[in-house]
Amino acid sequence: MFAAAALALLVTLALTLARALAGPTILDRLLAANTVGTIVLLLLAVIGFLTGRPDFLDLAIVYGLLNVVGTIAVLKFFRYGDLGAPGEEEDA
């Protein structure tokens, strides 16, 4: 049954990658990349159970933390053109 869940997650990964490749704007690609992060996190957990090594869950936690930091960093870069910008005083 873990194999079926892993297969469903792999199909999801393929469809999401298709959107990331096809996405007309950079924001579509970013949304797809964020979703790929979530799917890989779930896939790590399922594969850990599939092979009987739940230590993979630690990798999943680290991957989730890196994923959200990466997405927010890229979005801030798009918003301000600079990763060190202080905030949004100009139009708040």
Add this chain to the structure above:
Amino acid sequence: MIDAASWLCLGLGGLACVIGALGLLRMPDLFTRMHAASLIDTVGAGFVLLGLALQAGPTLVSVKLAIIWLLIFFTSPTATHALARAALYRGVKPLLAEEGAPSKR
């Protein structure tokens, strides 16, 4: 009994993930695609992690699964909100139906 419940949860989670990805691929504009992607982050992740936790029983593994669920629960809406703000700031308009006209989709 617990095995059956766990398998049901894993199946539902996988199904929700595939449906969300189909929506991500087929929806017409960015904001509807974000809506479809949120299905993966909420229903899909929730059911898959619940199924795994039912298999693990009350151990440290279940605590780690709960930590992963909380991580997704808090970070996914934050990332989606930031994405929507960045899209609106860049001038992306939501695709709206014409006033009084039936939707083409």
